[in-house]
Amino acid sequence: MFETTYYEDYELNHERKTFGRTMTEGDIIVHAGQTGDFFPHHMDEEWCKTQDFKKRLVHGTLTFSVGVGLTASVINPVAMTYGYERLRFIKPVHIGDTLRTTVTITDKKDHKRPQFGIVTEHLEVTNQRGETVMVCDHLLLVEKKAGKASVETNGAAPG
Amino acid sequence: MFETTYYEDYELNHERKTFGRTMTEGDIIVHAGQTGDFFPHHMDEEWCKTQDFKKRLVHGTLTFSVGVGLTASVINPVAMTYGYERLRFIKPVHIGDTLRTTVTITDKKDHKRPQFGIVTEHLEVTNQRGETVMVCDHLLLVEKKAGKASVETNGAAPG
Amino acid sequence: MFETTYYEDYELNHERKTFGRTMTEGDIIVHAGQTGDFFPHHMDEEWCKTQDFKKRLVHGTLTFSVGVGLTASVINPVAMTYGYERLRFIKPVHIGDTLRTTVTITDKKDHKRPQFGIVTEHLEVTNQRGETVMVCDHLLLVEKKAGKASVETNGAAPG
Amino acid sequence: MFETTYYEDYELNHERKTFGRTMTEGDIIVHAGQTGDFFPHHMDEEWCKTQDFKKRLVHGTLTFSVGVGLTASVINPVAMTYGYERLRFIKPVHIGDTLRTTVTITDKKDHKRPQFGIVTEHLEVTNQRGETVMVCDHLLLVEKKAGKASVETNGAAPG
């Protein structure tokens, strides 16, 4: 679904919650396969038993990918990803944990190109016990109504 | 391979380069499947032809996952991921592009817990034309020799 | 996104179009893997060259799965799949074809349980040349406002 | 294996049973990935606990794909899929259920093109408790011996 939202229309403190997503053993295998990260933290159940975290860990990059992916429901054609800041992994994520993301608009500021602004979406990924497992700030470059210039896509994927 | 490197032994400006990884159409499909991000930017070749970027884009989260994953070769048992900063997608990544990552130690600083320091690895992901497509700073929490305390793993995945 | 629509509120002839989805070689491989259907029609490029259709065919069950999956955007908690009728594969689907689905409400009728009605969604899957490759009728069991009974889920998946 | 069976040689009431196939959590993940259907019915274990069906559901399209795929053992070069009718999901399918399909020839009738007939294979998919979870009628367009015309493949996948 496409839904145009200009910079001016983003509301500070607006919050939305995504669906949940249960992390599975297969997700870890597939992500190891995509990234080449076969560290025993993710792949070797026996070794993990000897570590403090006891059970195989979901890759940080996977928690990030899923946490962000869950937010990909509506396409705003006048916004694009500028970058991410302050990405932190707060608690371990294990097989069987169910993640969901809460997105809050926490900041808006002008961009050096006057027809754009930067909107900060704060992403908080929680598990089924309500514990925060990951946070980050997603910076969006958003067109201003005033500007009306079409976004110069610089190649960053939307998510 | 495990190889212990204490905080004191990280050398500023030390640089290493990873193997390359050609991004394939199948990678996009699999990543869409993992994240649920089926935006037409990634999945609809026909729609992409009507956009400025012309061809399907590799998800930003996938570029990040692969860019980081490529660096996962040696395990340092006294280091763990603290977080990521200044993640930026500089150029689009398309099917057939070959990515590799250059890792440079760009900063070291003390942590509030005296037995640890924070090491910054700057990651620069380039394509086969030598263009930078993504950058970020990877913050590592690393044990000090002096400290000798075993790392209190707080659950963040190593990569 | 959840959005409640009662039987009474489905409008005959209402039409919506989904995003597009380019079918890839990897999709065929994965679907063969899921279903065990490794017929040379899908897996053997050389043999296909000797057949009338010349190029590897997307499995009918995959065209159906994707054609239906594309419509899975909004969850109506008072509706569930009753079944499918008149599923026909009209034209071959090949690697590289981009599919999208048009959903039209073509019928509404009472169900023997008075608090429900049956809504027929006609699905038409087209390719990038606007040719129809698949059609079917998706029957939905939908709660009536009058009824107000909660749907007795009988186990059919929503899609 | 190729094995030619002409219309005349299909026997009414002939029945065959396929191998079994245990549905896994990974199958759901992969199917969500292929279809884009990430509804919480399939992906969110916690939400499912709050619903009548209690546990994650196998997608209807996946049950269909596997139920049909299990029957893909012998290729009849003079038969092709004409379509499917009366597809119904009778009982929920959950992770760990083992499906197998019973195929019964339930109908034969002439086709408007005189060198062909339509054979109906009734597919009944059962679980490990012998409960029927899905049924459908698979219509095959089959060449007649008399006809001897080579099948004009119209592009429908064989399965």
Place this chain on the structure above:
Amino acid sequence: MFETTYYEDYELNHERKTFGRTMTEGDIIVHAGQTGDFFPHHMDEEWCKTQDFKKRLVHGTLTFSVGVGLTASVINPVAMTYGYERLRFIKPVHIGDTLRTTVTITDKKDHKRPQFGIVTEHLEVTNQRGETVMVCDHLLLVEKKAGKASVETNGAAPG
């Protein structure tokens, strides 16, 4: 399909040919993912251009897995894999090559347990140009009619 064939009924020089299977880019990615072998020979198109073989290579273990897998059509309940000998990779396999396997019974000999014999299936995997890319000898432990003892499965997978 199950089909019982006792040791006595294997015929020397009997030959069968499998279906073909086109190797895809996605197959390499998936196999790298399963095995953790991300060597640039398979994953880095740019590096491969600088090597004698010019193009990404299908993993040897994948050629073996597919070459053997293609032969898995009929289950003989009185036979099991004893092992493999003389596995050789004769020619490179690249993306787009179509493999098929020819299976020839090349040897039969008694086993120390008198109720069994060892049957050697010679597997020859060829590409679409008829070139041999891989060979191996598949040793089967097969029950003798005389013996009638049920096979003591020692855990080797059938394929």
Place this chain on the structure above:
Amino acid sequence: MFETTYYEDYELNHERKTFGRTMTEGDIIVHAGQTGDFFPHHMDEEWCKTQDFKKRLVHGTLTFSVGVGLTASVINPVAMTYGYERLRFIKPVHIGDTLRTTVTITDKKDHKRPQFGIVTEHLEVTNQRGETVMVCDHLLLVEKKAGKASVETNGAAPG
């Protein structure tokens, strides 16, 4: 990582151990998908219960692929796979078993081309109980220092 080791520098009886890898249900599904081997030994939990081995078996080709893949850490640019001998599946591998490989140099001998030698790596794959589940001999064609000829890659994949 590339690390050149000439024939002369391989040391008899040198031993190394790989990381571990827990075999998952998803691995079996993916491997069945790649190879087309959907035998009930791997796919049908209910049928397996009726057999001596009781639980689904990991495919032999998968155990081999993972057992070999685990050893793929350092690339020796002057060595290549010549073949495999004496591959035996000693014990069944089930879902949840954690495999690791011990590699021992067991033989060195000249090759008919004087600038090469053949090095035998004996691979022993063990499970979490220390039981050997698979063995094989991996023959490497390795350049001699004396020779200095560049390896004529004959197309066999490195692993």
